[in-house]
Amino acid sequence: MRRKQLWFLIAALIMVNCLTIAFFLAKGNTANGAGLKKDVVATVGKKGILRQDWLNELEARYGKDVLKDMIDQKVIKEMAKKYKITVSNQDVEREFRMIQTTYRSSNEKKQEDEKRWKEQIRNSLLLEEILTKDVAVSDQERKNYFNQNKDLFDIPSAFHLSQIIVKTEAEAEKSLKELSQGSSFSTMAMERSIDEFSANDGGDIGYITEDDDRYPLEYVLTAKTLKAGEWSKPVKVEQGYAIIKLEGKIKGESYSYQEVKEEIRRQIALEQMKVPASARTFWDEAKVSWFYGKEKSND
Incomplete structure (x- = not known):
């Protein structure tokens, strides 16, 4: 409290x-x-x-x-x-x-x-x-x-993430290709992501932890495999497919x-x-x- x-x-x-x-x-x-x-x-x-x-x-x-x-x-x-x-x-x-x-x-x-x-x-x-x-x-x-x-008095491990959510896997693969060619993740999120709340912040969703019920557990599990600045392969979510980028992390x-x-x-x-x-x-x-x-x- x-x-x-x-x-x-x-x-x-x-x-x-x-x-x-x-x-x-x-x-x-x-x-x-x-x-x-x-x-x-x-x-x-x-x-x-x-x-x-x-x-x-x-x-x-x-x-x-x-x-x-x-x-x-x-x-x-x-x-x-x-x-x-x-x-x-x-x-x-x-x-x-x-x-x-x-x-x-x-x-x-x-x-x-x-x-x-x-x-x-x-x-x-x-x-x-x-x-x-x-x-x-x-x-x-x-x-x-x-x-x-x-x-x-415990600080949980937390991951600062950005996301791009598109409707289909094909759209996600296309976005990955453009990212690999140098496109800006934040710009793409603003222009393409169907999650309006995070799109307005360039895809930024702040820090999340394992017990965060706002996002699928797959987000944290995926983040654990990434280095800062890296993004993931498409992750299946309720809205479609998400590409997750690890901006940074806090060690528990x-x-x-x-x-x-x-x-x-x-x-x-x-x-x-x-x-x-x-x-x-x-x-x-x-x-x-x-x-x-x-x-x-x-x-």
Whole structure:
């Protein structure tokens, strides 16, 4: 449960980051070219939508939430510095790899997005450490928790796959021939695959594991025979025939008690406290003031 909550928190923070970047990039462009034709960001027939109207709408819809989350991230860093709290790179990497195995997006393969994910994971773990810094959890409690929930700390082997699905085996063989002649897998997926959801992402279906019920087990069995960058022979599926490409993989791993005992301490402490993991708790201590006025610490 905790890992799902962490995933949703991180996903929300990344969305906030994207909105923030879009807002300030657009605002910067406006400042550098006010009144120019490039201030029109879209046209419908002969009517245009001005950049400033777009920015106003962004601020009206998301401005308060974006600013609140930006403040939260600053508060986390300030409190971590004040209480000399750090999070190890090993903890961040472990959480990142676990989330990777369940996140379904082609964006995860981009280096800049990976860096953003890890930064949000670090902030989330720092917040948990700050919230639970005064909560004592015995070593026996932690060991009991570990022995009862060992599977929570296992990272399953996961395979990052792309697919092209066509109706007939003949179409699949034709596609294989074109791929062997240098055609782009992602372009072919967009143009030819009958699975519209993945076709829009160039065939990318993200990471899947053996217990993933969204795809046939044959996908994982086929992926195990491939090297990164290789594609398979046609695989019979419900929609027709699939060609599977292995983009990358995560090797499964089980962690020892010593490696995860601090994560267990945080989890038990948070459950004992029965409070939401929110940086708002420290706004008064961090002396936050903002555009929207006084904010309740539990808001």
